Amino acid sequence: MNHLTEAYVDSLAQNSSAIKNGKDLVKKNSFPLLCQSDDGTIIFGECKGSGKEPYRCSIDWQQEGNPVFRCTCPSRQFPCKHNLGLMYAFTSGKTFLHAPIPPDILDKREKAEKREEKKKAVDPEAPTAKRKTNKSALLKKIAAQLEGISIAEKLILQLVSSGLGSLDKKALQTADEQTKQLGNYYIPGIQSALKDLTLQFRVEENREAVYAVVIEQLTTLQSLIKKSREYLNGRLENPDLPIDAESTLEEWIGHAWQMAELREQGRVRAEAQLLQLAFRSYTDQARGEFIDEGYWSDLENGQIHLTRTYRPFRAAKHIREEDSIFQVVQIKELAQYPGELNRRVRWEEATFRTSVSQDFNKIYASAQSSFPEVIKQVKNVIKNPLSDKHPVMLLRFTEIRKTDADSYVLLDEQGKQLPLADIQYLNETTTNLLPMLNKALLTNQAILVMFEQNWKFNRLEAQPLSIVTANEVVRLLY
Known part of the structure; x- marks a missing residue:
């Protein structure tokens, strides 16, 4: 015990x-x-x-x-x-x-x-048997998805043609009703993306303030519709083609990966140990869900993983609410979703142990030390319309320096700088906590940050989430 x-x-x-x-x-x-x-x-x-x-x-x-x-x-x-x-x-x-x-x-x-x-x-040695696909049902589903994509494309064209600046309550209500109908076409991901687009105009009185976000969302939707149509047409012509288990396209369309599917795709590994570095819960109105999100360091390879639990508003009380975890989680079988920099992971069985200095040393050693290389890597990720626009990385720094009353920069060992700021996506402040930290934490440590492209100043910014020392994780977002 x-x-x-x-x-x-x-x-x-x-x-x-x-x-x-x-x-x-x-x-x-x-x-x-x-x-x-x-x-x-x-x-x-x-x-x-x-x-x-x-x-x-x-x-x-x-x-x-x-x-x-x-x-x-x-x-x-x-x-x-x-x-x-x-x-x-x-x-x-x-x-x-x-x-x-x-x-x-x-x-x-x-x-x-x-x-x-x-x-x-x-057969104790046999791999997990793959489920047989009902081709007739699959073809009907794909045909419905393609029809839904065409409806979504027409809806976007209507919004853009009428002018984003002229959208009134009546136009938004009509758009919401049409978006709701997409629930019959097995494309919940595309449906949520459209809901999120119209929500921007409902929650923000100053239209000009959301144009940069809306343009980015429209770019994403255009790319999503184009790639989804090409992918689904290919599967419609040849239903024997395997499901895309390498990119996030299926998840963007709305596929909810099951543990059995991830096993079938070989996206599992035995015996993993993770330590949570940051945690947050937030509300996604477009999806109609509460979301619990954690960022973890993999003690074996240093990768930063993501866990995400969705709790629909209507069923939230029946689904376990995740929370911050401060112990090392020892996982019997770790499953990885398709993705790029911060791959989403999940598990079914795990035990816990107290973290020790060796764990923190491993995490520190895995941090990246060259900011120019990091910036290049991040920009390569976010330039893809369907990639994560807010990747999280662990960086080694020599100093967190204050530049003026409200601004900070991160310095690497070559003196290269990275601006620190509270990014719009998180909607939570952490940089204001920096002056409250012990000065020892502001030099020669590792820091977990989330990136965002600031279109107003046309620069890449990073928000601090946690600082990792040789003995502990100091969380700014937990």
Whole structure:
């Protein structure tokens, strides 16, 4: 049970309310019975509920990194507040009696083991079998997608022809209604991009202030429609062509990659260790979702990965809300989405350990030290219309220097400068925190930054997210 810490339990909870409810149960002494097995693989107990009988709850770690939560309560939340309370009771030092594992749990374990044995008995050495494609259904879907793309193209042409500066509420309402109809054509990504375009004119009173953003969005949409049509026409002519698993085009169109698909495409690797460097949650009105986003350093190769959890407004309470994680995550199987600089990753099973100096040294050693090379690399990424316009990189710097009352620059070992600024995309300030830091953190460290092209001044700017030292990560965005 050494891995069971309060931070780990927090990471399992669906949201902050669940954390509070679980901790409140411990404060109210709602657990008349607390037990643990002799082998340390399970904790179980009873929790007072609203009925006569207490709820029986347990957390089973027979499979390390993949805990099984069981509770007799009617909650549809996993883990429920009773499971969370049981774990918080353990981390807070409550006394857990050693007791035999209950027979009903042993029976469930046995059934689970038999299911696993049946899976392995087919052919333990065989790779994951690829699912058969229903060609008829695929061709119908592609035809619908192409029809939707034509509708989206006409809608964009109407908006541009009528003049972006003359769009009134009625025109925007008509555009929204037409965009909503695209939901029937299996192109949710293109639909969201169009929603985001019209939203720019709804939230900003000064039209001229959003023109640079809108022009960039139109460029992206034009490229997306052109490449999507070419790609889908190719698959329509030859349905045996494989799905594009190298670029982000499928995701732009709206494909939601499943873990099984990523395995089929060979986009997984065993045994990975990641340390989170920055985290944020924000609202995407165009998608109608809350988004939890984390940036992680891969301790094996130094790459900066991205995790992203989407929580639709209507189902947000049923989906676990992600949070900052300060421990090293030890992952059994890491899956990588198609992408470029900051590839999105996901996993199903993981354990946690406390970070040590060796981890921070690895991260520092992976930081890039030549700003001209970094700028060249970033510009090569963002010039592609369908690439990430806000890549994140870890840089080694010799000094963070203040240039005037509100401006800072980053200096590399050759004295080359990189402007630091709060970028529009993040909509959160961090540069104002720099003067509050210990002066030692402003020289000869590594810094995680997010880039953005500032069209007003025609320069590339970077916003600081975290500073990495030999002993810690100092987060400015978490």
